[in-house]
Amino acid sequence: MPACFPISRQWRCVAVFLALLFAGRLESGVTSREYDVKAAFLFNFASFVEWPPKTFSRSDGPLVIGVLGRDPFGPSLDEIVQDQHSHDHALIVCRFSHIEDMPHCHILFVCSSEERHMTEILRRLRGQPVLTVGDLPGFAAAGGGIGFVTTNHVGLEINPQAIRAANLVVSAKLYKVARVVGAPFDSP
Amino acid sequence: MRASPATVLPRLVGAALAILALHPAVLQAQDLPSAEPTPSLLRQLTVEELLQLDVTSVSRQPEPWSNAAGNVFLVRGQSVWATGASTLPDLLRLAPNLFVAQSNSWQWGVSARGFLRSDSFSNKLLVMIDGRTVYSPLFSNVFWDSTSVFLPDLDRIEVISGPAGTTYGANAVNGVINIESKSAFDTLGGLAFARTGTQDSDAGVRYGAKIGDTGAFRIYAQTSQADESRSNSGANDDFDAWHTSQAGLRADWGDSVSGALMVEGDYFTGKFDEGSAPATTSEESDVLAKWTRELTPDSSVWVRAYYDYSIRDSVAQLTETTRTMDLEFQHTLRIDSAQKLVWGADYRLMQDSMQTVGFAILPSSLDFGLGSIFAQHHLKFARDEMELTSGLRLEHNHFSGWEYEPNLRLSWHPSDQTFWIAGSRATRIPSRLETGFFEPATPPYLVVGGDDVVAEVVDSYEAGWRSRPAANLSVTTTAYVQNYDHLRSVEPGSPATFGNDVKGRSYGVEVFLDWQITSWWRLRAGGFGMNQSTWVLPGGADIEKGKGESSFPAYQAQIRNTFHLAKSVTLWTSLRRIAAVPPGSAGGADVPAYTELDANITWTLVPGLDVALTGRNLLHRYHYEIGSDSTRRAIPRAIEVALRQKF
Numbered sequence: 001m002p003a004c005f006p007i008s009r010q011w012r013c014v015a016v017f018l019a020l021l022f023a024g025r026l027e028s029g030v031t032s033r034e035y036d037v038k039a040a041f042l043f044n045f046a047s048f049v050e051w052p053p054k055t056f057s058r059s060d061g062p063l064v065i066g067v068l069g070r071d072p073f074g075p076s077l078d079e080i081v082q083d084q085h086s087h088d089h090a091l092i093v094c095r096f097s098h099i100e101d102m103p104h105c106h107i108l109f110v111c112s113s114e115e116r117h118m119t120e121i122l123r124r125l126r127g128q129p130v131l132t133v134g135d136l137p138g139f140a141a142a143g144g145g146i147g148f149v150t151t152n153h154v155g156l157e158i159n160p161q162a163i164r165a166a167n168l169v170v171s172a173k174l175y176k177v178a179r180v181v182g183a184p185f186d187s188p
Numbered sequence: 189m190r191a192s193p194a195t196v197l198p199r200l201v202g203a204a205l206a207i208l209a210l211h212p213a214v215l216q217a218q219d220l221p222s223a224e225p226t227p228s229l230l231r232q233l234t235v236e237e238l239l240q241l242d243v244t245s246v247s248r249q250p251e252p253w254s255n256a257a258g259n260v261f262l263v264r265g266q267s268v269w270a271t272g273a274s275t276l277p278d279l280l281r282l283a284p285n286l287f288v289a290q291s292n293s294w295q296w297g298v299s300a301r302g303f304l305r306s307d308s309f310s311n312k313l314l315v316m317i318d319g320r321t322v323y324s325p326l327f328s329n330v331f332w333d334s335t336s337v338f339l340p341d342l343d344r345i346e347v348i349s350g351p352a353g354t355t356y357g358a359n360a361v362n363g364v365i366n367i368e369s370k371s372a373f374d375t376l377g378g379l380a381f382a383r384t385g386t387q388d389s390d391a392g393v394r395y396g397a398k399i400g401d402t403g404a405f406r407i408y409a410q411t412s413q414a415d416e417s418r419s420n421s422g423a424n425d426d427f428d429a430w431h432t433s434q435a436g437l438r439a440d441w442g443d444s445v446s447g448a449l450m451v452e453g454d455y456f457t458g459k460f461d462e463g464s465a466p467a468t469t470s471e472e473s474d475v476l477a478k479w480t481r482e483l484t485p486d487s488s489v490w491v492r493a494y495y496d497y498s499i500r501d502s503v504a505q506l507t508e509t510t511r512t513m514d515l516e517f518q519h520t521l522r523i524d525s526a527q528k529l530v531w532g533a534d535y536r537l538m539q540d541s542m543q544t545v546g547f548a549i550l551p552s553s554l555d556f557g558l559g560s561i562f563a564q565h566h567l568k569f570a571r572d573e574m575e576l577t578s579g580l581r582l583e584h585n586h587f588s589g590w591e592y593e594p595n596l597r598l599s600w601h602p603s604d605q606t607f608w609i610a611g612s613r614a615t616r617i618p619s620r621l622e623t624g625f626f627e628p629a630t631p632p633y634l635v636v637g638g639d640d641v642v643a644e645v646v647d648s649y650e651a652g653w654r655s656r657p658a659a660n661l662s663v664t665t666t667a668y669v670q671n672y673d674h675l676r677s678v679e680p681g682s683p684a685t686f687g688n689d690v691k692g693r694s695y696g697v698e699v700f701l702d703w704q705i706t707s708w709w710r711l712r713a714g715g716f717g718m719n720q721s722t723w724v725l726p727g728g729a730d731i732e733k734g735k736g737e738s739s740f741p742a743y744q745a746q747i748r749n750t751f752h753l754a755k756s757v758t759l760w761t762s763l764r765r766i767a768a769v770p771p772g773s774a775g776g777a778d779v780p781a782y783t784e785l786d787a788n789i790t791w792t793l794v795p796g797l798d799v800a801l802t803g804r805n806l807l808h809r810y811h812y813e814i815g816s817d818s819t820r821r822a823i824p825r826a827i828e829v830a831l832r833q834k835f
Contacts, residue, residue: 036230150443
């Protein structure tokens, strides 16, 4: 584990993970299909993005998917990433409610409960090697990496400048299926 | 983690198989591989596939198990290609709780829990396509020859055995078949198929595209034709060949949270030979719209309206024109975490006109309505392990006035199991024929319509158990007793007339088993055993002696296998055994019990291009399925080859 991932947070992650697994079991079947699909997208992104090698503790260190705010996924995200690997990295999910508590994440899903803090969150993460994902309206245009746009289907918006600023390389395949939007952050 | 497109389809199918067998949330009996995205299945999808998924149509539906307290069997759209089905009745054979009997080249009898006539008419099973009823109010029957959808765009068929009048209204006495087509968002792009073989051939094409950012549409056209069956004297008498053509469209806009609109329309025309008599012809057009909207996160509403125009000319003796207008709405309200209320109203107006030769249907044109209101309450208790469902529909029809259809169900869901008991009542309302049939065309009449026919009523009691004894095995068992009152009778006399002097009782069990034996082999088995008795009331009379609807087998058993032979090759087999079918009131010998085998092999040549080889009724050159001694016809073996191209 990397130094930036202190032990107390690890335990907190595990505890939260277990709690959610348990909670998820109690209410399984109640989560909406929309978030099942969004969880599957998060899982997919792991294999479409290249992170700088230094973001992993070891060459086979875990790839962390963070969920910031009130978790809308229920058990589905955990079920989807359970026992899964992207290249050599095991996928793990970590949840927290304040950006200050954020452990090192590779992918960060910003929940819609963070609407009021969205700008601040994106500003804090600017330049860090984190793929930010959200479903707040205009998330990608506001400087997020990838935004979900939900109608009957879940669509994608991608912000190439935000991705570049984070030193990430995203597969051309993703650009093909997503709508490309601009990023105000690159302008001074 | 990613795979090349060439491996996507087999992987999807494989994943679906594995997940369906293992996932505890799947409570309903499932047939072929499902794309119903459980989280673990979603993991297998590519980004392109994820983008195609409709996320709203299912997300607001009730939790899976609230529906599951009854015998519901789902036939998935994927089964169409996987089994080589070319007609809806072919596909309905997959439902172990249904009896499907092919009467001749274009007539089928389909019923659940008994009560089928030897001429294949079944008046106690309601059939709907996207919510539009296709049950004939004139005959009290579903004409399967003219009940057709573009099968590649089928989403699913829900087969409910047992009464469902509270939810579906009149005529859902022994069951409901609910045929649902895919959203236009799920059928983007082109698809063409063609099939030919020893017995029938068909071809069709569909194209779908987006409308702006929030809408999608598709259009389709198809044509089918089939050769005749063989007469019971062994002659190939050119009796019952047929052909049909059909075209239609569907468009969807928006989402169910802020408002979703679905509009669809179809045109169908068919010609069905009847020996030396003039052919029966059928023409049908319909347009339907459904608006769904979420009012609050806990409350949603839909409104559906349709118009249907049909003309059926039966051997130039009866030309029936019917216009149907229907308006229905339903409101679902989640009261709290334990309670849900669904209520709604439906009004249907039918206008018909009849031209007859040799008899009369009086009045020769009639406007008649069918209106109802219903409410159903769901209550979960005992840590959500139990659910009590209670509902009532009040319905008014032109012929028998007010009817009521209540339903009470209690289910218990300990882990990986469901037990349920239920009591329900449903009615079949009198048909136009029973009330207005006069023969000959002018007085003095030998037969007159029944002045005071009333609705047929069933009171049903059932108990069921669905369990998962192992991770890769699920079993569903249902037992029922159904008591029937006021069954139709034809009372002799001068003139003869229609009445309700027959009573009946049926009891039986329905079983379905789904077993993923290995990653490449899935076995499903199912069937029913039942007993039906009907008798004429003391003091009553029926020229059929109460045996008019007794052409139903005492048991049916089927075993189906799906083998994934290679990445792109799948073999499906279905072996069925059907007990002897009584000849009904016509008398004579039973249709003998028979065993038949269907098989289908599908092969993906390149991504987007598939070929299938289908064999139907492989064990015998000819066999009989239903009919009286003198008129029954032999159904031939058929071999077909089909191509499907996506573009």
